[in-house]
Amino acid sequence: MKKIFALLFFCFVLISCKNDDDNIDCCSQPIVTDVTFTFSHNWEDTEVTENDFNTMQYINANGEVLTIARIRYLLSRFELVNTNGESFPLTGYKLIDLSNPESFTFNTTISDGTLYPGLYTLKFVYGFNEEDNIDGAYPDLNSASWNWPAMLGGGYHFLQFDGMYNVDTTSSPFNYHNGTARISDGNYEQNFVSFEFFPEVEINYNTTIEIKMDISEFFKNPITWDLNQYNTPLMPNYDAQKMMQQNVGSVFSIGQITQE
Amino acid sequence: MKKWLIYSVLCICLSCSNEPTDADTDAYVPTPSPLEIPELFENLIIAPVLPIDNPQTVEGIALGKKLFFDPILSADNTQACASCHAPQNAFTDSTRFSIGIDGIAGNRNSMPLFNMAWNYDELFFWDGRAFSLEHQAIEPVTNPIEMHNTWDVVVSRLQQNDEYPQLFEAAFGDQTITKELATKAIAQFERTLISANSKFDRYLLGDATLTQQEQNGLNVFMDENRGDCFHCHGNPNNPLWTDNIFHNNGLDATFSDLGLGEVSGDPADNGKFKSPSLRNLAFSAPYMHDGRFNTLDEVINHYSEGLVDSPTIDPLMKKVDEGGVHLTPQDKSDLKAFLLSLSDPSFINNPDFQN
Numbered sequence: 001m002k003k004i005f006a007l008l009f010f011c012f013v014l015i016s017c018k019n020d021d022d023n024i025d026c027c028s029q030p031i032v033t034d035v036t037f038t039f040s041h042n043w044e045d046t047e048v049t050e051n052d053f054n055t056m057q058y059i060n061a062n063g064e065v066l067t068i069a070r071i072r073y074l075l076s077r078f079e080l081v082n083t084n085g086e087s088f089p090l091t092g093y094k095l096i097d098l099s100n101p102e103s104f105t106f107n108t109t110i111s112d113g114t115l116y117p118g119l120y121t122l123k124f125v126y127g128f129n130e131e132d133n134i135d136g137a138y139p140d141l142n143s144a145s146w147n148w149p150a151m152l153g154g155g156y157h158f159l160q161f162d163g164m165y166n167v168d169t170t171s172s173p174f175n176y177h178n179g180t181a182r183i184s185d186g187n188y189e190q191n192f193v194s195f196e197f198f199p200e201v202e203i204n205y206n207t208t209i210e211i212k213m214d215i216s217e218f219f220k221n222p223i224t225w226d227l228n229q230y231n232t233p234l235m236p237n238y239d240a241q242k243m244m245q246q247n248v249g250s251v252f253s254i255g256q257i258t259q260e
Numbered sequence: 261m262k263k264w265l266i267y268s269v270l271c272i273c274l275s276c277s278n279e280p281t282d283a284d285t286d287a288y289v290p291t292p293s294p295l296e297i298p299e300l301f302e303n304l305i306i307a308p309v310l311p312i313d314n315p316q317t318v319e320g321i322a323l324g325k326k327l328f329f330d331p332i333l334s335a336d337n338t339q340a341c342a343s344c345h346a347p348q349n350a351f352t353d354s355t356r357f358s359i360g361i362d363g364i365a366g367n368r369n370s371m372p373l374f375n376m377a378w379n380y381d382e383l384f385f386w387d388g389r390a391f392s393l394e395h396q397a398i399e400p401v402t403n404p405i406e407m408h409n410t411w412d413v414v415v416s417r418l419q420q421n422d423e424y425p426q427l428f429e430a431a432f433g434d435q436t437i438t439k440e441l442a443t444k445a446i447a448q449f450e451r452t453l454i455s456a457n458s459k460f461d462r463y464l465l466g467d468a469t470l471t472q473q474e475q476n477g478l479n480v481f482m483d484e485n486r487g488d489c490f491h492c493h494g495n496p497n498n499p500l501w502t503d504n505i506f507h508n509n510g511l512d513a514t515f516s517d518l519g520l521g522e523v524s525g526d527p528a529d530n531g532k533f534k535s536p537s538l539r540n541l542a543f544s545a546p547y548m549h550d551g552r553f554n555t556l557d558e559v560i561n562h563y564s565e566g567l568v569d570s571p572t573i574d575p576l577m578k579k580v581d582e583g584g585v586h587l588t589p590q591d592k593s594d595l596k597a598f599l600l601s602l603s604d605p606s607f608i609n610n611p612d613f614q615n
Contacts (some may be wrong), residue, residue: 005408053528054528054572055528069574082372110560111327135497136496136497138304139304139306139540140306142305142497142505143305143380143498143500145490145492145495145503147490147495147497147498149482149484149490149495150482150496151482151483152481160491162575162576172580172581173575173577173578173580174575175575175576179482232484232575232578233485233488234484236483236484236485
């Protein structure tokens, strides 16, 4: 994949150098055009991959032994903010599926503004904010059956986390699915989370930022999640939806930043 | 470093090759016949998968259709693809296990064929063992409990036939018949099998209204407290009505057919089969990979109170210890009414798809 980008980049240079109407100072102040994110997943200090699904047992903060069958989640509105508070939105959104390693890389472009190398604050939204969370509006997400039922406010899932709990005893399913919260019929409450990471990260021409997900945090912080009480169905459960929103706050962190 | 050199040479070549590398200017080109993408699919889901080395053409589709309905493919000239994939059954058959030419039944229910260009992962069969429609089409011909033939025999029969060589020439510009060209033609025909005109489709387009029953059935389907079918079988914004992914939906405690597990070799995949589309259920009974259910009532009862636990059961199968969520009789019959609104009579009666 990298090689292809390198190749494209190289071609681009060659092709653009052939043009003799090139702006003379085209290369004196190079700008950053894109940023790459990678996504990694762990349970506390242990890496979690698809190979661990259904077999590896984890103990959550409340003491239930569980296995994981499926995790998908949506991040959107990636944004870099410079030290003057100027914001540079990045293009697109990303649905990450732990059973599809290809989804662990997100190469995105600066959608607005001229970005120079430097220090930036990284922001993103977990799920979609209200403006973006439009029912049926995204064909790629529809094709992935990522929709959130209209009767619960519509739009899209933010998270689908399925597994079994109490696997050491009775073994029952849990479906930790998060999206818009329904207060009552026809009355909904947004449920996304805005992240902003400190300290600033150094953005250069070829920066890759690792976003880490600690899955254990879904059950831990600030609310110690009791799977015996909250297992399934949780989508129509307002309290469960809002508790998830709170717990998501400590799930994501920045990992390694690499420059090439 | 060496690689960079190669890349740069490559790039220079690419960017410098302005003049067309003029191939035969009078090379034969069959008539393009791009897939007609239904409005609903165009609006809601991503584009179908169309291999660049097998573009849809009028002649290719016509040839593929002829092959699909022609028993010449089977060893004793008795069985066509259509024998087990009949238009009036939404291109499946009505028996539990299809019977091959030797009178031997397989252990799987035939599958309905439609909207297959939207199977984005291109994994075909109940267990996903064939990648791409072109590859899939190779298999039934040689399968000992289906057409029980060899491709050498098929190719020589087609070559000696008085119509096929011209038809292959028209489709591919070549009289020389190969199994690759035959399967390409079949795949082209299969990609035209598009179903997007059910009552529910017309409802989504604003051209039909749902009955109270159908509306409530949709709610059951979409309600995590009740049916919760949409996590695997699509939703009004994913009108394929399948995720084309493999799950264990709680049919058995132990597996005589390992499904995906047989293909992947991973015990965690045992008992997983591809979610079928819920379109055209009115025509495609019996149901499930082994055709165990004859009616939709049996299917709904399975999900409602017949779930059986096993190590690989999907966590979306709720209350397994109680057999399921126990839908009320009203919800069951409404769910059924909704499911039937996904059936598309214009698909099975489409004259383009008849022999």
